[in-house]
Amino acid sequence: MDGSLVLFGYWLQNRSFALAIAGSDWAYPFVQATHFTGLSLWVGTNVVVDLSLLGVGKKSSTSLQLSDALFMWNWIGFGIAVTGGFLLFSVSAETYLTNIAFVIKLGLLIPLGLALHIVIQQKAPVWEKASEPPPMAKVAGFTELLLWLCVATAAVLIPYVG
Numbered sequence: 001m002d003g004s005l006v007l008f009g010y011w012l013q014n015r016s017f018a019l020a021i022a023g024s025d026w027a028y029p030f031v032q033a034t035h036f037t038g039l040s041l042w043v044g045t046n047v048v049v050d051l052s053l054l055g056v057g058k059k060s061s062t063s064l065q066l067s068d069a070l071f072m073w074n075w076i077g078f079g080i081a082v083t084g085g086f087l088l089f090s091v092s093a094e095t096y097l098t099n100i101a102f103v104i105k106l107g108l109l110i111p112l113g114l115a116l117h118i119v120i121q122q123k124a125p126v127w128e129k130a131s132e133p134p135p136m137a138k139v140a141g142f143t144e145l146l147l148w149l150c151v152a153t154a155a156v157l158i159p160y161v162g
């Protein structure tokens with residue numbers, strides 16, 4: 001691993017907030033719960049819009065209407081998930097930076113998922129104009145679902161790989 005990343009990890013895990021979380025009986029589970037609360041909001045609101053793009057469920061609201069209605073909760077969820085994730089990371093930053101599942105999750109899958117998510121939010125008004133969602137909308141919705149599933153899988157694998 002790059003020496004400057006090791007130094008950064010060492011520096012981060014020795015910050016007072018990281019030491020406080022590591023040294024407390026309740027803080028780590030609390031931060032974990034925060035990460036999961038944010039994830040539930042973020043992934044849950046994404047799944048609603050992606051399934052709608054795939055044509056699953058009632059047609060009473062369009063994908064654009066759902067995306068607009070959930071927009072604020074969607075990004076609040078992301079903010080909470082990133083804050084909780086960063087705090088979890090800070091407790092053992094050096095170890096996480098050498099964990100292949102963590103590196104793939106944070107360095108590849110999350111940036112890809114986020115980029116596609118922003119494209120979907122920007123393209124939704126264009127797709128809305130067609131009478132039926134175009135094939136590209138379905139591909140984008142399906143790929144986003146798959147990417148968040150891969151992010152969650154990589155996260156679950158973190159304790160099992162080096």
Ligand code: HEM
Pocket residue numbers: 035039042043078081082084085086088089096106110148151152155156157158159
């Ligand atoms: C927004 C998309 C994200 C998703 C879907 C996600 C998903 C998950 C899941 C499902 C777990 C639980 C793993 C388990 O306990 O079995 C987890 C844990 C964790 N996440 Fe995230 N996460 C996301 C973002 C982040 C970010 C941005 C960071 C860091 C800045 C992060 C850092 C962590 C850490 C350090 C753990 C604890 C891993 C362990 O030691 O078991 N996550 N994440």
